[in-house]
Amino acid sequence: MIPFILCFILFLIGIYGIITQKNLIKIIIGLAIMEYSVNLFLILIGYINGGTAPIITHYTSANASFVDPLPQALILTAIVIGLATTALLLALAIRLYRKYGTFDIRKINSLKG
16 A cells, blocks of 8 residues: 555655746656656556466466556556657757747746747
């Protein structure tokens, strides 16, 4: 139960970073923290205490418990998508910095053009 609570706290830290920060880079970091907390939560859902890898051999007992591999496969896809999203956001932040000379969203909003 404690790892799930820690995932929720990590998610709240990411939300806090997005809402309170005015720097684009810090907002992107907050979004990444939120994404990692969701990935960790989904991995924890598939975990079984004392479970083994889901590989059945002639040494495997009949009552063995296996870890669910589906969340792990889905998280691998989510990591790749999250990496692409983060790279796109960083590219947009760099373009905004080159145009306006700042990462502060308050100053970017006041500069029209």
